[in-house]
Amino acid sequence: MFTIAIIGRPNVGKSTLFNRLVGKRLALVDDRPGVTRDRREGEARLGDLVFKIIDTAGLEEGAAASLSGRMRAQTERAIESADAVFFLFDARLGLTPDDRFFANLVRRADKPLILIANKAEGRIGEAGAREGYDLGLGDPVPLSAEHGDGMSDLYSAIREALPEQTELPAEEEEGETRLILGEDEDGSELDPTKPLRIAIIGRPNAGKSTLLNTIIGQDRLLTGPEPGLTRDTIGIDFEWGGRKIKMFDTAGLRRRAKVEDKLEKLAGHDAVRAAKFAEVAVLLLDATIPFEKQDLTLADLVEREGRALVIGVNKWDLIEHRGAKLSELREEAIRLLPQVKGAPVVPLSGATGDGVGKLMEAIFRVHEVWNKRISTARLNRWLAGALEQSPPPAVSGRRIKIRYMTQLRARPPYFLLFGNQLDALPASYERYLVNGLRQAFDLPGVPIRISKKTSDNPYADRKARQR
Template sequence: MFTIAIIGRPNVGKSTLFNRLVGKKLALVDDRPGVTRDRREGEAKLGDLVFKIIDTAGLEEGDSASLPGRMRAQTEMAIELADAIFFVFDSRIGLTPDDRFFANLVRRADKPLILIANKAEGRAGQAGAIEGYDLGLGEPVPLSAEHGDGFAELYAALREALPEETELPAERGESEARLVLGEDEDGSELDITKPLRIAIIGRPNAGKSTLLNRILGQDRLLTGPEPGLTRDTIGIDFEWRNRKIKMFDTAGLRRRARIEDKLEKLAGADALRAAKFAEVVVLLLDATIPFENQDLTLADLVEREGRALVIGLNKWDLIEAKGSKLSELREAASKLLPQVKGAPVVPVSGATGEGVEKLMEAIVRVHEIWNKRISTARLNRWLAGALEQSPPPAVSGRRIKIRYMTQLRARPPYFILFGNQLDALPTSYERFLVNGLRQAFDLPGVPIRMSKKTSENPYGHRKSRQR
């Protein structure tokens, strides 16, 4: 699969084009310039072509240590990774000095390039598109990413720019066509496993991007002292110990009452959506100020959504008396988060790399627990002992009777109780059973769901006939 990087100055419509090509609103879009800061990757489709597309930050001049300079470094890395470049300018405004400056940057990359005159709808856009010839980057492709116009011309330009990479299966021959369809040359299916989906969430400046860069072993994500650097939720594919992983970096989440900026609201909604669709969520806390109210709210959200939870204590390199502090924080987690009792609490440092391997091990372990299934026979042997130890209470002189239980599904573990008068079973007794299941079958850190079903009396019809 070949890779295309979308390059251009701020607010020319790069993210709108990215969303159009991937067929989803993955990248945040706003009228303000500079919304995109990190580079975002997705699988794009254009006609019968499938390729990787990279959305990048708007190119701006600035010192390498400044925020614009660090953003530009991310864009330059995207150019290096790409097989070809979409260079986008705003045809309604026409060429600007910045367009001309950065045209020289992409020209030096010496890669196939397609010049896109975006926002070309209407007379003003069509006239501005003609200015693109002045850049010396070839014939501009008039396009409207917002309205979906001009994509047939873009398809033709892409096939011309990358003739070998865009060759269709029928043009390659029968053997290669089978590979595209997911088969080896001998006709057997390829072994394709789904990656483990992990979302990292937390308050602003908890160090999420720094930690993910440390896990990846490269400066993949934009970091710095400025709060709220991350806006888009960025999904990154990699392998850890031969295991496919897709990890999502998200924007820092504050209390809704404190958020007034529209862009921050969009970024927050994007982060929460990532948490809902993940399998494991890493709640990253600042170890110097852990368990703020917002941290507890986020942990509660993870439990309600049924995701597996790992608590990361970041900036551990700043903590003194580490042993006693860790014991203290683990005890606090147990008291403050009883709904996910036993969730792994792992000290880490994105700055030094301390604890990163243990964090990944905890993620994989809690994912296995989240998928765990327990046989009905084992469950009912345990249930018999639990009922003998602490029978259910009586209701109106009649004792509640639990006959048996079974596991309906995993992801997270979901159990059903069968018996009589279960509608009257107190919440405290349900909690007793859940805690017992968690301890007996080693289910720490995952939500446990339990429902009740009152059994029909199989001999009830005999009694009615006798009457």
């Protein structure tokens, strides 16, 4: 699969074109310039072409250490990794001095280049598109990323710029794997051939982007002391120990009451969506101020969405008396997060890389638990002992009867109880069963779901007839 990077000044429509090509509103779009800061990658489709597309930050002049300079460095890395480049300019505004300056940067990259005159709808756009010839980068392709006009011309331009790479490989059929278990045999819904989806979530400035850069071993994401640098949720594919991973860096999430800026709200929604579609969520805490109220709110979100949870305690290199502090944090996690009791608490430093290996081990371990299936025979042997040790209470003089239990599915573990009057089963007794399941079958760090199904009374019709 070939790769194309989209570059250009701020607010020329790069993210709009990215969303158009991937077929989803993945990148944040707003009228304000400079919304995109990190590189975002996606799978683009145009006709019969399938390729990787990279959305980049708007090119701006600035010192290397400044925010604009660091953003430009990210864009330059995207150009280096791409097979070709889309260079966008705003046809309604026409060429600007910045367009001409950055056209020289692209020319030096010596990559196949497609010049795109975006926002070319209408007479003004058509006239502005013709200005693109002055850049000396070839014929401009007039299009409207917002309305989808001109995409056929873009398709032809890609074919012409990359004649060899645009030959599609033959599709391969995926084989279907069936899970066949014995009556007393546990199993798993884990498919190691599929990428493990991980979302890193947390408050602003917890070090999420720094941690992901350290894990993949390159400065892929924009980092710095400024809080709120990350806006888009960025998914990065890599391998760890032979296992395919897709890890998402997300924007820092503050309490809703404090969020007034439209962009921050959009970034927050993007981060929440990433947590919902991940399999494992890494809640990254700042070791100097752990377990703030917002951290607990994010843990609740992970539990409600049924994701596996790992708690990463970042900036551990700043902590003294680490042994005592770690014991304290693990006790706090048990007390404050009973709904995901046993979630791994891993101290680490995204800046130095200490603890990163243990974090990945914890992620793999909790993912296996999240996929775990327990045989019906084992479940009911455990249930018999649990009921004998603490029978369900009586309701209106009649004792609640639990007859049978089975696991409907994993991801997360979901169990079904059969019995009489189960609608009246107290929440406290459900917690007793959940805690028992977690302990007996080693299910730490994952939500456990229980549904109830009341058995029909076989004598109900006979009693009705006797009346």
